[in-house]
Amino acid sequence: MSIFLDKNSKVIVQGITGAEGSYHTGRMLDYGTQIVGGVTPGKGGQTTGRGLPVFDTVKQAVEATGATHTCIFVPPPFVADALFEAYEAGIGMAVCITEGVPVHDVLRVVGATAGMRIIGPNCPGLISPGKASVGIMPGHVFQEGSVGVMSRSGTLTYEVVDLLTRAGMGQSTCVGVGGDPIIGTTFVDCLREFANDSQTKALVLCGEIGGSDEEEAAAFIAAHLAAMPIVAFIGGRNAPPGKSLGHAGAIISGAFGTPQSKIAAFQEAGVPVADRPSEIPRLLAQRLRETGVD
């Protein structure tokens, strides 16, 4: 299988006639993704350079194409509206690439669109190598295989995947969850899906300092995925401390967020933490041998 995305996923692009939307639509098509059309209000009835139909509304696009996924490239002020429109039109999976979306818009959208999975915003998207890509990931570094990858950072994901691919470790699905304070799909949400995916035999998790996603992922792994070979990496161990006025965030998340806290949480869950991206393939190979999966 793979998670979130496969050969049968029918994808539309919201903002398909914009510069980013049209460029990346081409790359997704080149990768073999089933892009079935796009939406730009007022340009309904036109056809893109790549021969795709453009619709005025998502509803029309879904009715005409049976789209299941959307990839959102609209500018930040219009993202919440685009996501609500996708939700009301019955889209099941929305990948939001746009960076700079107000955090309150994401809060409002996530709180009112139960049943639609949102990846991002401010994320590179989603790829199930050999099947389809939704977003902006550079397809050529990916290779089909059995390692699930999830990451908070875009470019770091490519870095890690490139290393995996060079080491002969293909990927089932790679999810760039996004770097914003509030995201639609967290590591734990990904882990729940990977846990039930027959294609995925091992996992790589690329975390970052700040927040408590990694600690929660470690707790989930300890409880539900103890048998799965998993390697983690925490970016930003030499990063400068952020300037912040208040401390409510740290209290809410139980004073988590330091690299030490995250590394300790993974080690407690039996997940080795790589010191640098280039160590990941070796550590994963070792875990695969230890658990007898490989």
Next chain:
Amino acid sequence: MSIFLDKNSKVIVQGITGAEGSYHTGRMLDYGTQIVGGVTPGKGGQTTGRGLPVFDTVKQAVEATGATHTCIFVPPPFVADALFEAYEAGIGMAVCITEGVPVHDVLRVVGATAGMRIIGPNCPGLISPGKASVGIMPGHVFQEGSVGVMSRSGTLTYEVVDLLTRAGMGQSTCVGVGGDPIIGTTFVDCLREFANDSQTKALVLCGEIGGSDEEEAAAFIAAHLAAMPIVAFIGGRNAPPGKSLGHAGAIISGAFGTPQSKIAAFQEAGVPVADRPSEIPRLLAQRLRETGVD
């Protein structure tokens, strides 16, 4: 069984120390309802005249008593807040007696509390005769049996039930759905539940002019409950036409709302419509004989 309410339902009263709340709590207790406590902010820790614990918040009440149902007697401006509080505390069934709740409050509550059933507002409540009563219905006119009753009017319900009881036709559950423009539970919602209730063998539906609840109920009956003996009554056939500025309401509901439209819809669904309440028992007895249920 019965629907919505039975002997095991644990009920709290929001607004238990108010005049209406305290009076009707006594009547519900007298009927045998398992009232486990009440909520009045600022009066937590007190005990009512009938020995019930009072809590400051619904959350505390639920934690202490395991309450499943709430009966709401707070004044109109506070109803939305009371319903949201009940929802967040995990209450599954809220019966809202209060009359005069702004329609927008009901829209907001109904739109954001999926999973909690709301009866009302502006309704007499809910009774499963012989088991429990939540609301303000006069218990002595009810009798346990197999006729499910639903009604948009409070006092008309008592009228009809009184006639059924006098005719020896006991009731499984009687639901006063409420007379406001927006209500939490419509006739169709009740029909869905009655359809799966083993105790209910027949139904009486007391409608009114205006809206399209009756037409939708008739359509549901035709599709799903053709075998059930059902009798309907439509109140207000001699009522004066309402004064209204615009006609959007009529268009939205497809120009329904006249007594003629409602009667025709029921007759098409094979449901006899009584000319007056006193005809209902005879018509129901006839339907029971025809369908061989009795």
Next chain:
Amino acid sequence: MNLMEYQGKELFARVGIAVPRGRHCATAEDVARFIAANPGEWVVKAQVLVGGRGKAGGIKFASTPEEGRARANEILGLVIKNRQNPQGETVKSLLVEERLPIAKEAYCAITVDRATKKPAVMVSPFGGMDIEEVAEQHPESIAKFFVDTAIGYSPFIGRELAFTSKLDEGYRKAFPGVVAGIYDLFFRYGAKLVEINPLVLTRDGRVFASDAKVELDDDALFRNPEFAQWQKSLPLDEDETLAAAAGLGIRNFRRFDGLVGTMANGAGLAMATMDAVDNAGGKIANFLDIGGGANAELVRNCYELVVNHTNAKSFFINIFGGITRGDEVARGIVQALRETTSRKIPMVIRLTGNNEAEGRRILAQAGMTPVETMDEGAAAAVKLAGAAK
């Protein structure tokens, strides 16, 4: 509470819906003065709640102060009637408004939908005509959107309605803002209906609400104390005035031309009571729903309302106690008969439900015996009125 056009437009302006320039005027002199100070093409519109004012001569054009004065004098004092309001309503004020260079007229409204339990927005490119006619003749032209209140208004809703209803392209830029405005008004001021008919597209590409029908939720008026002033200024018909004076909701009392007075608790029972009188061969003198939780004083007021202000020759009181307690009602009836200086008419009382025993005891002490059933009571009252059909 239904608002006058000029009041609705004041709310429109507050939520950012463009309305034509104009002035609310109480006299013909005001109209003439306004036009003198603002030369141009103007429309003089009767401010009434009753529909159909255009056909009744309540809308006229004026280009000069003299024309304005003349047209205003023609319209002020007109009595405008329709099927729903046969008594009619006298024109007491006017709205003088910029005459728009109309290119297109559309329809746009928001109301509550009981079936989906959501606010419903409706749009049609056929504006300026009765929407019920549009629904009959061009049903496919009416686009509807049921708004998820957890999401609220989002601009795609306006876009989708515009595309689905095939609204003229000229509307498209302004239209999502218009829908945002009526949605905002709907929640902010607690409206049950906001209707713009027509929504005008001018020849120079601007979009205006050219009429405004707003019905506010009476139950939400407490949130906007400013409306109390408006409420006072609105015309009540005679029945509504009587109901308000008695302490009833203005929709809880209405007179008819029969001889059997009625009173019941709850709209459903009150309607069934009317039906019962009809079934017994009588004609009702009035509809009266005393509401829930009525106390003795209100009962007395209602008694006097029916006895003094209807043609009733008998009075059927039908109470089934729930939140209204039987003993309170009984006390009210006894008190009413004791204290009233009004004429007395024969009464038939049906009293059952909560606190029935105590209520019956009070009536018995006062020498009254209630009947057992509604049909029985209706038949007795019809007989007493001597008014069989």
Next chain:
Amino acid sequence: MNLMEYQGKELFARVGIAVPRGRHCATAEDVARFIAANPGEWVVKAQVLVGGRGKAGGIKFASTPEEGRARANEILGLVIKNRQNPQGETVKSLLVEERLPIAKEAYCAITVDRATKKPAVMVSPFGGMDIEEVAEQHPESIAKFFVDTAIGYSPFIGRELAFTSKLDEGYRKAFPGVVAGIYDLFFRYGAKLVEINPLVLTRDGRVFASDAKVELDDDALFRNPEFAQWQKSLPLDEDETLAAAAGLGIRNFRRFDGLVGTMANGAGLAMATMDAVDNAGGKIANFLDIGGGANAELVRNCYELVVNHTNAKSFFINIFGGITRGDEVARGIVQALRETTSRKIPMVIRLTGNNEAEGRRILAQAGMTPVETMDEGAAAAVKLAGAAK
């Protein structure tokens, strides 16, 4: 964007949260004049973003115009530092505020919670102290509520927080309004944090926000153009000023004392690049995230920023193309080297991902050869800087 106390309190007043009477003053003379016109007990408070101003002497009392002038002169020009801001911040203005008769101090805040994806409200009866200390010493005293945004704020939330945290009874009447206010502010103005510490209960039973910490979401500033003015008035440190001048986000550039300049696209890769230099035994001169979709001009600005404003002796550029296209970056590097009048330092370029081939062709044409991996590039840059630990 972090707001000064006086700015936060202006927003508090707009959402109905009571704040002490006061005046924002730029000079000691303003302070004296204000106190002369308003006799009473006053507090003079340094307006800085850095925390710990009380301990640093930034808060003093004054009862007369003379005292006010003297205290203002003591505070204005102070440099207030803390661990997070070792450079410190110079006091440029003051808030003169009514001295409250304090009975109790509580804590109240709202922020975003990544785990539940909801706004989180936090309350503790321990106010006026560092909330992290409270969390350590009285963890049970902190009540949290994660708000369902589909519902929004409803008064029960304030009641529940007050009862759960065991807030003094004196707060109870006003408290739901305070939480309503911070929730309103949070959404209306796009805040990521609103913190009231302390929330004061006075001896005469009034409740005031005695301090205000508000962090606005930079991504939401476009919705409130008025904040552009505030933004200009806020102190940026040197790194932030340089970043803004180069066209970067103010958090995308920070200097350190090493010799290896770095630049990468994406915060994650930029952090990993720093880690790689560290792993290779070097020390970084800076953190620089060029962001997504960077164009040639921005690349050139970033080149000049690192070369002219850090201690860098070598420059490691690490680009993995996604939304940032490799060819654009390559063009920017070539252009930077061609056009710049700045000093030139040895560069190590790693360029892969989207449009990698075209990017490499452009670099090759300009005589540059990129390395293959991040570790390789980091090692080469460390070597070139001659800066092994």
